[in-house]
Structure formats: C-alpha cells, structure tokens
Amino acid sequence: MSKEASMNWPPLLLHLRIPSKEGFVGLWLPWFLVYPVLLALMLIALPIVIVLALILLPMGRARPLVMAGPYVWRLLFAMRGLKMDIQTGSRKMLINFV
Structure with missing residues (x-):
C-alpha cells in the first residue's frame, strides 16, 4: 500500500515530561479537544475570509x-x-504528540 493511500490520523494526546525536584512529571493532555475549538474558529472566520478573498x-x-x-x-x-x-x-523537557 502506498503512503498516499494510507489514512493519516491527527495526534490525539500530548505527552509532556516536565522536570521536577524528584525527577520528571509526566502530563498527558487531551490534544483532540483542540480540534473542535479550531473548527469553530475556522467557521467564525469563514465569512471574513470569503469577503477578503473577493476583494483580493x-x-x-x-x-x-x-x-x-x-x-x-x-x-x-x-x-x-x-x-x-x-x-x-541542566533543564530538560520532552514534548511528544501521540
């Protein structure tokens, strides 16, 4: 199967490894909650984009x-x-999109 035919999924989680006094603290954040907000912002901006596109x-x-x-x-x-x-x-941080 070619790469173009395979399905590409967005990242669903964001894993942060933040240094603390005892080592590292791992945070798992639900990155998929960003997509509805982004979609709503795009829908709000759509009329403005259409008007500007017609002008440009x-x-x-x-x-x-x-x-x-x-x-x-x-x-x-x-x-x-x-x-x-x-x-x-000496400070280290890891950001991983899963």
Missing part, C-alpha cells in the same frame, strides 16, 4: 488566504509522532 481576487492574492485553513489542518495532521526534546543547561 482581482489582484491575484486570494489563494494564500483561502488555502490557509487546509494548510493549518494538514499541519496538525502531520504533527503525529513529533517529539521535541528541549534541553537548556
């Missing part, structure tokens, strides 16, 4: 504005499996 259409600058929503959505879907290991001096 004669100048040929409407495409980036119209495609911003799908680009953000694709970016969120591509974050699954992203691990960020942040280290500054």
Whole structure:
C-alpha cells in the first residue's frame, strides 16, 4: 500500500515530561479537544475570509488566504509522532504528540 493511500490520523494526546525536584512529571493532555475549538474558529472566520478573498481576487492574492485553513489542518495532521526534546543547561523537557 502506498503512503498516499494510507489514512493519516491527527495526534490525539500530548505527552509532556516536565522536570521536577524528584525527577520528571509526566502530563498527558487531551490534544483532540483542540480540534473542535479550531473548527469553530475556522467557521467564525469563514465569512471574513470569503469577503477578503473577493476583494483580493482581482489582484491575484486570494489563494494564500483561502488555502490557509487546509494548510493549518494538514499541519496538525502531520504533527503525529513529533517529539521535541528541549534541553537548556541542566533543564530538560520532552514534548511528544501521540
């Protein structure tokens, strides 16, 4: 099966490993709760985007504005499996999108 044919799922959880005095504290945050909020914001912004796109259409600058929503959505879907290991001096933090 090719990579294009496989289903791409967005990350559902965010795992944070934060340093504490006794070692590390692991937090599991429900990242899937961000998607309904983001969808609501996109629906609220839709009329503004349509009006601005109609204004910018004669100048040929409407495409980036119209495609911003799908680009953000694709970016969120591509974050699954992203691990960020942040280290500054002796402090260390891990962010993992599961």
